[in-house]
Amino acid sequence: AQKITQTQPGMFVQEKEAVTLDCTYDTSDQSYGLFWYKQPSSGEMIFLIYQGSYDEQNATEGRYSLNFQKARKSANLVISASQLGDSAMYFCAMREEGYQKVTFGTGTKLQVIP
Amino acid sequence: DAMVIQNPRYQVTQFGKPVTLSCSQTLNHNVMYWYQQKSSQAPKLLFHYYDKDFNNEADTPDNFQSRRPNTSFCFLDIRSPGLGDAAMYLCATSWLAGASSYNEQFFGPGTRLTVL
Numbered sequence: 001a002q003k004i005t006q007t008q009p010g011m012f013v014q015e016k017e018a019v020t021l022d023c024t025y026d027t028s029d030q031s032y033g034l035f036w037y038k039q040p041s042s043g044e045m046i047f048l049i050y051q052g053s054y055d056e057q058n059a060t061e062g063r064y065s066l067n068f069q070k071a072r073k074s075a076n077l078v079i080s081a082s083q084l085g086d087s088a089m090y091f092c093a094m095r096e097e098g099y100q101k102v103t104f105g106t107g108t109k110l111q112v113i114p
Numbered sequence: 115d116a117m118v119i120q121n122p123r124y125q126v127t128q129f130g131k132p133v134t135l136s137c138s139q140t141l142n143h144n145v146m147y148w149y150q151q152k153s154s155q156a157p158k159l160l161f162h163y164y165d166k167d168f169n170n171e172a173d174t175p176d177n178f179q180s181r182r183p184n185t186s187f188c189f190l191d192i193r194s195p196g197l198g199d200a201a202m203y204l205c206a207t208s209w210l211a212g213a214s215s216y217n218e219q220f221f222g223p224g225t226r227l228t229v230l
Contacts, residue, residue: 032216033216035218035219037221042223043151043202043204043223043224043226044221044222044223044224045157045204045206045219045221046221047218047219047220047221050216050218052216089154091156091157095216100145100162100164100169100208100210101159101162102147102159102219104156104157105156106155106156107154107155107156109154
C-alpha cells in the first residue's frame with residue numbers, strides 16, 4: 001500500500017530565504033513517481049515538480065528542487081529565495097507503477113514572512 | 115490554452131437536494147479524477163475514469179455517482195447531499211500511456227459546495 005508522510009503541518013520562512021519541506025514515502029514497488037503540488041488559498045492545485053524513482057539526478061524547476069534520497073525514501077522539496085507568493089499549502093504525492101491513483105500526503109502550510 | 119474547467123466555482127444546495135458538478139478538459143487526457151477536499155486536509159479520491167472504465171474507491175459513499183459521456187466531460191452527482199458533503203471538489207486529468215507512465219495530474223480550479 002502506498003503511504004506519504006508530511007510531518008510538518010506548518011512552516012514559516014523569511015522572504016528571500018530557502019526552505020525545505022519534508023516528505024517521506026513508503027512503497028514496496030521499485031518503480032514509482034513522486035510529485036509536489038502547491039495549493040494557494042484560492043484552492044487550485046498547481047503542479048510544481050516530478051521525480052521518477054529511476055532518475056539519478058534530483059529534479060529542478062526554477063526555484064524548486066527535489067532532494068531525492070531513495071534509500072531513505074524521502075523526497076523533500078526545497079524552495080530557494082522564498083517569495084510572498086509562495087505562501088500556500090504544499091502536498092507531496094506518489095504514483096506507483098501500474099496504478100492510475102495518486103496518493104497525497106497531509107500537506108504542509110508554508111507562510112512566507114516579509 | 116489547454117485546461118481543466120470546473121463549473122460552477124461555487125455551488126449552494128439544500129440538504130437532500132441533488133446536485134451535479136461538471137468538469138471539462140481540453141487536454142484530451144485519458145484519465146479523469148474526482149477528489150473531495152475538506153478544509154486543511156489532503157484531497158480524497160472519490161473515483162476516476164480510465165478512458166471509459168469507471169474505478170470507484172471502496173470508501174466512496176453510494177451517494178456519490180459519476181458520469182463520463184465523452185473524453186472531454188466528467189460529472190459528479192451527489193444524490194442527496196448531507197451537511198458532511200460540504201467541501202471543495204477537485205477535478206483532475208492525466209495522460210497515462212502504459213504502466214510506467216508518471217505524468218502529473220492537471221487540476222481544475224475546484225467547486226466549493228455549500229450545503230444548507
